[in-house]
Structures are given as structure tokens and as C-alpha cells.
Amino acid sequence: MSATVPAAPPHPPAWGADAYAEALRRGRGPLYLRRTDGWLLPLDVARWCAPADAADLAALRRCEGSVLDIGCGPGRLVAALTAPGRRVLGIDVSPAAVARTAAAGGAALCRSVFDSLPEEGSWGTALLLDGNIGIGGDPRALLARTAALAHRTGLLLVETAPEDVDERARVGVAGDPYADHHTAVTFPWARVGTSALLRYADAAGWTPVERWTATEPGQSPSAARRFVALRRCRSLPTARRG
Template identity: 70%
Template structure:
């Protein structure tokens, strides 16, 4: 991450793991003031929808799904014979990804990862631009992971927001684990952070969402980014542990199918009282 010290994410807390194992909520991110951000567990644990497929059609080369959750995107790519790897900090997420035919590692995006600098596409869908609570730091890190002509596909909130919050995972009957940083950004904010981190917009689009999936929003929104040419991309300032050679060796071993998210928020739903 950047120079700021970030606390370890707590997506491994029981409510999140339990929700992924059952394939259903309720599940929320709870702010310190008690407001709740509903999470779309049923959608994540289902098959790909039209919006997901619109992003997958734009993927080129090997695909890295950052904060893969229960693995629907990784599994869909694998079923097409595509090379894809998911990463998630939740062992339950990685295990479910493996169970449906995907490959995943239980690892943070800020840890050493296989094939850094060679991925053709990286995905930050389902609100995963919020990982770590610092969109600029996350965009800098993804620049290190992708090949020079690689593409980063980001899902943004439907609302024009730019907020950083401290949250806990909540299963509907109380929060579990400590607070961790999270962010929510709309397309205008994403483009500002992207410009600062050496990215240029290549395409933006939206896909209508079924009302039963997202009653708060009529669409899901996406932006494809590519690294600017003829410009040095700033390097992220991650923890010293990321340069540890032993960890790097482990990261470059083949993906295991036993299982980042400081994961997942609903990209378009505002934090609301419940």
C-alpha cells in the first residue's frame, strides 16, 4: 500500500465466510456510526449476469480477478478455456472458487503475486475499487501487475460519490472483527484517481440491472483503463514485506485451488440506515 499504515482487513470474519458457504445474506458493511451498506451475496454466489459478461467480453490475455469472492467470474473464464486467477483474503471465498472450477489464491493484492507485470487484464468489480480505502494506492498497485498494454476494468458506483470510511463486517445480528478502511467511488472520482496514478480511460459503459437484483439502481457502471504511454507510472509504496524473496517465491508457484478483498461492497447502493 502507500506510506500510510493500513490495518489488516477482516473479510475472514465468520459472517462473511458463513454467507459465502450458504450462498445468501444478509450481510453488510457497518460504519462506526451504525449505518449499514448491504452486500449482494446472492448475486456474487450466482452465475454471471449480463453486466458481468459485458466486462468479461472485454478481457484480453490472462485475467487477474482482484477480490474474487466466491469466484463466479474466474469460473466463467475457466469454462471458456481462458487463463484466469482469483485472489481474495477470505479462505472461504477461495475454497468456493475452487469448488466451482476456478483457480484462486488466498492473498491480498498488496502481497507478492504470480506473474506480476504480465497480466493482460485485471478486474476490480463489485465495489473492489474500495479495497484498502485508498483508490489511488490500489490503482498504482494494479499498474505493477498488468503488462504494459494491459487493461484494468473497474466497476464504479452509480452515484457520483468519493468517500473513504471505516467499516466492519456485519451478518445482520452484530458486527464481527475490527474496523478496516474501505472506499466508494463513482466514475468522476475514479477518473481523477486514475489520472494521478498514470492511467487513461479507454472506454466506459453501463448495463441495466434487473430490478430484483439492484432495486436501488437502474444500472451497473464500468470503466476500462489503460496505462498512459510515454509517461512513467508512479510505483506504489507497499509494505517492505512485499519485497521479501521467500514470499515472492511462494507467489510464483502455481495457483492452488484451496482459496482480496478487503471485499465486497455493493457498487451502487449508498450507505443507509437499517
């Protein structure tokens, strides 16, 4: 049974905005996702622009076959997988991120995960790290889409929020936390903890196979990065249209 994938949301124009492109050029923040009520989520641009760290590499060692990095950003994961010769493709809606990935020697396309993509249904592993389970603001739709992209027994590696949260909101990209947020371009985003991810994953045809955390030396356990490996091991559900 094939999945009925919800219509693609429009590309978030803010990810191509000056604040994000400038942060990638500098290789550091400050940069935030800001909700319409003013709440700020700091984005770790310096880590994204650095080489893959120990937590990243622990996740990447679990990859199988060809890898699709969804929301690849400046391409550290693509570069880390490309170096030993693994076949990998990054996708991102930001031209600046795609250009930086290419400059690092990685293959990347400027596309949304909801666009038509190469080799749909055959990727051995898909990545949704660095909070990218939030793409599109609808985790169930995103998980259904990744199931359609992956091989019928493919693997999905997801990084979840450190808190037990299941939140959907409209956000904008901000380089200045004090700028007028009422004029910012916004787009839908989600924050999903492990419990919520597992609920959405089951509905989208994914089964959990492993969970782990990664903590830097001297870091509080509450700040640990949290990961879940999921496997596509049954037919995809058909989404109902209301």
C-alpha cells in the same frame, strides 16, 4: 520509471470472519459493510454466489490476455472466464471465498493485492468489480498497485459506485444489522463514483478507454451498474513518501 507502491495494509481479518464465511456457505445474505457511525451498505452475496449474469459477461467479453480477478469472492467471474479456456487467477483475503472459487474449478490464491503475486507486470487484464475499487481504503494506492501488476499496455476493468461519491471510511462486516457495531473489527474501505475514479486513475498512470452501464429488465436507471475500462499506456508515476 518504476512505481513506488505504498506499504501493504494488513489483511482485513473481518473478511475471514464467521459472518462472511457463513453467508458464502448459504449463498445469500443478509450481509453488510457497516461504517463506524452505523450506516449500512448491503452486500449482494446471492449475486456473487450465482453464475455470472449478463452485466458480468458484458464486462468479461472486454478482457484481454490473462486475467487477474482482484477480490474474487466466491469466484463466479473466475469460473466464467475459466470455462472457455482463458487463463485467469483469482485472489482474495477470505479463505472461504478462495475455497469456494476452487470448488467451482477456478484457480485462486488467499492473498491481498498488496502481497507478492505471480507474474507481476504481465497480466493482460485486471478486474476490480463488485465495489473492489474500495479495497484498502485508498483508491490511488490500489490503482498504482494494479498498474504495477498489469502488462505495460494492460487493461483494468473497474465497477464504480452508482452515486457520484468519493468516500473513505472504516467499516466492518456484519450479518446482523442490529448487532453492537462498536465491538466489530473494522478496516479501511472506499466508495468511488466514476468522476472520482477518473481523477485517481490519471494520477496512477491509467487512461480511460470506455465507459458503460448495465441495467436488469425492469430496474430503475439509478440502480444501473457502472463500469470503466482503463488502459496502462504511460510510465508509472513515482509516489512521494511524506
